[in-house]
Amino acid sequence: MSQLVAVGTVAFDAIETPFGKTDKILGGAATYIGLAASHLNADVALVAIIGDDFPQSFLDTMVSRGINLDGVDVIAGEKSFYWSGRYHHDMNSRDTLATELNVLTQFNPKVPNNYKNADILLLGNLNPEAQLAAIDQMNGPKFIVMDTMNYWMDNNNEELQKVISKVDAITINDEEARQLSGEYSLVKAAKVIQNLGPEFVVIKKGEHGALLFHNEQVFFAPALPLEDVFDPTGAGDSFAGGFAGYLAKTEDYSFDNLKSAIIYGTAMASFCVEAFGTERLLSVSKSEIQKRLRMIQSLIQFDIELE
Amino acid sequence: MSQLVAVGTVAFDAIETPFGKTDKILGGAATYIGLAASHLNADVALVAIIGDDFPQSFLDTMVSRGINLDGVDVIAGEKSFYWSGRYHHDMNSRDTLATELNVLTQFNPKVPNNYKNADILLLGNLNPEAQLAAIDQMNGPKFIVMDTMNYWMDNNNEELQKVISKVDAITINDEEARQLSGEYSLVKAAKVIQNLGPEFVVIKKGEHGALLFHNEQVFFAPALPLEDVFDPTGAGDSFAGGFAGYLAKTEDYSFDNLKSAIIYGTAMASFCVEAFGTERLLSVSKSEIQKRLRMIQSLIQFDIELE
Secondary structure: OOEEEEEOOOEEEEEEEOOEEOOOEEEOHHHHHHHHHHOOOOEEEEEEEEEOOOOHHHHHHHHHOOOEEEEEEEEOOOOOOEEEEEEOOOOOOEEEEEEEOHHHHHOOOOOOHHHOOOOEEEEOOOOHHHHHHHHHHOOOOOEEEEEOOHHHHHHOHHHHHHHHHHOOEEEEEHHHHHHHHOOOOHHHHHHHHHHOOOOEEEEEOHHHOEEEEEOOEEEEEOOOOOOOOOOOOOHHHHHHHHHHHHHHHHOOOOHHHHHHHHHHHHHHHHHHOOOOOOHHHHHOOHHHHHHHHHHHHHHOOOOOOOO | OOEEEEEOOOEEEEEEEOOEEOOOEEEOHHHHHHHHHHOOOOEEEEEEEEEOOOOHHHHHHHHHOOOEEEEEEEEOOOOOOEEEEEEOOOOOOEEEEEEEOHHHHHOOOOOOHHHOOOOEEEEOOOOHHHHHHHHHHOOOOOEEEEEOOHHHHHHOHHHHHHHHHHOOEEEEEHHHHHHHHOOOOHHHHHHHHHHHOOOEEEEEOHHHOEEEEEOOEEEEEOOOOOOOOOOOOOHHHHHHHHHHHHHHHHOOOOHHHHHHHHHHHHHHHHHHOOOOOOHHHHHOOHHHHHHHHHHHHHHOOOOOOOO
């Protein structure tokens, strides 16, 4: 079991979907990553920043899942990052109702000393400067995974390219892969992105699954067809958390093992969307996860006679 | 090896893509279905209508692939159905430049006598009245597959519902499944559609693969990630032809065998889009098909330790 350091946001979310709405609930990329990874018994530490308005009960929830919060900086007299959004009926589009960066503008990641030798560093979607600062504090992790989004391509592309050149794997959605590469075909886009640095490129297609590219090889992980998507918030981060958690558990960074890691990520994302916020990630049991993995296996299982 | 009757259009297509444009080439749903099915050595007969402007060389091409054309009605002094379209850069959207129905307005399917006992009837996307007429001429086929589109839902829904109630399987794209069922979730949509009649519902998601629903079971077939899609025309019909051809070859209408049939359909569609029109379906070799099937297998192959 390797150590896993996850750098990202710990935040308040307020969410509206066609099924209802929430007050300010526990949210943030690092939160979802940590909770998803905790189901693999990963030794995971979050590196984040919050204000002193953040409820102790939210932090206790994470600690009770075995997540180390020594790297979560609490800034006195300041407010935590807050995001609010409303999802439309199709759940694929959303309106941002509020983004209050608050403490996030002064985020300077501090990796706890006893995690600086961690094998795996997961960089959530953040300002590339913060991502670089986290990389610099680590003592040569074996595997670095990064997430990012179009905002940083538009606004801080130079620093973003530096981060991309230093990581082993990038997770990115299909539209962002097209923007980053200038290629429409995802196969071509993945090649361009591999040439920027990462040996592994994971392209997330939401309800359409995910693709993993490595050299000339490609793997496709289906998403589980669901009757209802209740709240998509955090699905991508739960995917990343399941993925990195599996790598931490297995300590194997081969293409074959990354395939399995992506299947774990897929399973964790499929739970995440079943309820508001982190609710389902907190309640899901080990046997439910095993059952979901079997469902994914049987979803794509076929026998064909080859001649 | 069962007989397979495919009812649909045999037509002229003129296609523009970002890669080039064609004159009037061989097209039509039944054409693609027949050519795809011919690679499984299916005993396939087309039921269609053309004018006397249709080149003998186009017909010879099909006969050379072992396709029976006794059911293709040639109307003297009339012109064949003609469609022209232009694809955009993303290949997912297209403009129709011309639709000249010509002989298609008088299409009254005539199933050849020596195919009326065929086990499999494949109804291409057509006016539901023509689809019903074909069903009525058959002596109780073992398996009926239909394709359709939103146009018939909007303009001839009553007859369309009659056809749907009589078939074993329907192939339909995701947007059309949503329209037909009134459900956004494809899982829910498939349940509603199963209740209209078909035991099997195939939802086609283009570059995102296809879903097969049967009772409470679901199977997902991935699409092969391609460097370039040269011309998507006929991909859905090649999918249906590969699917029905495999059923004709294997004479097994179980859920498990339908899964394999869909993988064959996926392979045939992946060849179809590699060149203009029917070009690639005409040139593809048996060993290329076998290789493609192996690629699809390895695309989704993973091992995961279950506890």
